[in-house]
Amino acid sequence: MENLEEAADVAIVGAGLPALALAISLQERGISTMLLDSRKSADSFPRGFTLQPNGLEVLDKLGLLDKALQTGSKAEVFEVRAWDGKILLEADYKLLDHPQNYLLTVNATDLDMVLRYKAEKSGAQFVWGTSFKDLVRNNGQLTGLKFETNGALQETNTAVVVGADGANSRVRTLIGSKAEAQKYRDSFIVGLVGPVSGFQGRARQYQNPGKMLGVMPASPTITYLFHCVGKSSFDQVKAAGMEKLKAEVNRVAPETVEALAGMETWTKLAFFTPSRVLVDRWVDNGVALLGDSAHSFHPHAGQGLNLSLQDALVLAEVIEKAVTSHDNSANFLREYETRQRMFSDVIGQHADYSARYALSSNWLIRRLNRRALNKLQKNRRLLKEALEITAGVFQKKPSLLKLARIGGLLP
Numbered sequence: 254m255e256n257l258e259e260a261a262d263v264a265i266v267g268a269g270l271p272a273l274a275l276a277i278s279l280q281e282r283g284i285s286t287m288l289l290d291s292r293k294s295a296d297s298f299p300r301g302f303t304l305q306p307n308g309l310e311v312l313d314k315l316g317l318l319d320k321a322l323q324t325g326s327k328a329e330v331f332e333v334r335a336w337d338g339k340i341l342l343e344a345d346y347k348l349l350d351h352p353q354n355y356l357l358t359v360n361a362t363d364l365d366m367v368l369r370y371k372a373e374k375s376g377a378q379f380v381w382g383t384s385f386k387d388l389v390r391n392n393g394q395l396t397g398l399k400f401e402t403n404g405a406l407q408e409t410n411t412a413v414v415v416g417a418d419g420a421n422s423r424v425r426t427l428i429g430s431k432a433e434a435q436k437y438r439d440s441f442i443v444g445l446v447g448p449v450s451g452f453q454g455r456a457r458q459y460q461n462p463g464k465m466l467g468v469m470p471a472s473p474t475i476t477y478l479f480h481c482v483g484k485s486s487f488d489q490v491k492a493a494g495m496e497k498l499k500a501e502v503n504r505v506a507p508e509t510v511e512a513l514a515g516m517e518t519w520t521k522l523a524f525f526t527p528s529r530v531l532v533d534r535w536v537d538n539g540v541a542l543l544g545d546s547a548h549s550f551h552p553h554a555g556q557g558l559n560l561s562l563q564d565a566l567v568l569a570e571v572i573e574k575a576v577t578s579h580d581n582s583a584n585f586l587r588e589y590e591t592r593q594r595m596f597s598d599v600i601g602q603h604a605d606y607s608a609r610y611a612l613s614s615n616w617l618i619r620r621l622n623r624r625a626l627n628k629l630q631k632n633r634r635l636l637k638e639a640l641e642i643t644a645g646v647f648q649k650k651p652s653l654l655k656l657a658r659i660g661g662l663l664p
């Protein structure tokens with residue numbers, strides 16, 4: 254086994270966006286960082302990201318907000334429309350008392366480049382095409398990790414390992430943290446297509462029982478589409494043909510006709526079935542979990558990445574204290590979980606019920622959903638309270654009473 258000479262204070266398994274944000278923040282605090290990823294380089298899964306105010310605030314703190322604004326498309330109003338085009342709700346982000354009171358939709362690859370460039374410039378080391386294998390411990394204390402590149406096993410010393418290795422995290426398995434995955438019934442096609450006109454600072458979502466279609470401008474030339482295909486598999490959607498898919502989308506959202514006209518192959522589209530992963534413990538001696546390895550939500554709420562960015566800054570602060578006080582114990586690192594767990598619980602629950610409500614074919618739930626949207630459209634105070642949760646800018650756990658009012662269960 255080879256020993257990698259250049260050890261880092263912190264080794265991050267996975268080089269996704271939350272990992273990059275953590276690396277930048279640690280490097281800026283003088284903590285050396287190494288990121289290891291099994292991908293050969295950053296990939297280009299064709300999708301967009303919607304950044305909410307909590308995620309935008311993190312980009313601002315990292316000095317990257319202007320760059321992100323240059324690549325993406327800003328929306329102040331998120332429209333929810335019925336399948337026939339009738340507006341059900343205009344969620345106005347300007348109601349929020351927050352400096353970033355808007356949404357920003359970006360091409361995921363562009364955002365990745367913005368963060369990766371800054372992480373590299375700030376001195377973070379990257380090891381691509383390598384697979385994390387094991388944690389190294391001495392008398393229960395973490396001392397390093399093992400990873401494999403081109404069949405050769407290597408080991409490096411480090412004070413802290415961060416498992417930012419996604420929803421099926423190996424780091425999480427190795428620390429014995431239990432994860433309960435709940436798969437949702439409906440699948441989605443997502444993709445980046447041509448421009449749409451007439452949006453002027455708006456993003457749009459169409460809803461019908463069992464259906465959902467998001468149309469989100471992601472730049473002057475790109476639109477991010479998010480389309481529910483129910484229980485169909487990707488093979489079934491492909492077998493039915495590209496023209497059928499285009500016709501389905503165009504019928505509901507006529508503004509997409511030109512955006513989809515030139516699309517001939519499936520390469521600009523991806524397929525996924527969301528799941529929610531509930532994780533019982535985010536820290537262990539010398540180890541912390543970040544991103545989808547700690548929590549994974551239904552993307553309907555657009556918060557998986559946003560909350561993970563927020564987590565990354567808190568984790569950087571806690572790791573800095575751990576490294577300077579030479580205490581990487583679980584007790585010390587637990588501050589990170591204690592501070593962020595409430596946000597994950599509230600947002601995970603919100604993502605779950607809002608996706609189930611929006612997609613349900615049950616007449617009672619459908620009526621409740623319409624009633625809730627109608628109430629929010631009429632009551633700006635209630636809309637503001639609901640938006641604070643969606644935008645991830647609430648400070649304390651909302652009461653059940655408040656959630657019941659927002660959900661249309663109580664007047």
Ligand SMILES: Cc1cc2nc3c(=O)[nH]c(=O)nc-3n(C[C@H](O)[C@H](O)[C@H](O)COP(=O)(O)OP(=O)(O)OC[C@H]3O[C@@H](n4cnc5c(N)ncnc54)[C@H](O)[C@@H]3O)c2cc1C
Nearest residue numbers: 267269290291302303385418419544545555556557558559
């Ligand atoms: C279609 C879709 C749309 C979404 N839209 C939004 C949105 O609009 N807003 C939002 O906030 N969130 C959104 N999300 C959620 C968001 O994508 C995730 O929460 C976020 O990207 C998680 O990042 P991560 O780095 O934790 O995980 P990942 O992006 O999965 O990265 C994990 C990394 O770890 C690496 N890895 C795994 N195992 C190993 C190993 N053993 N060794 C080395 N490397 C390893 C992988 O190669 C990968 O690069 C969306 C999700 C999906 C699927």
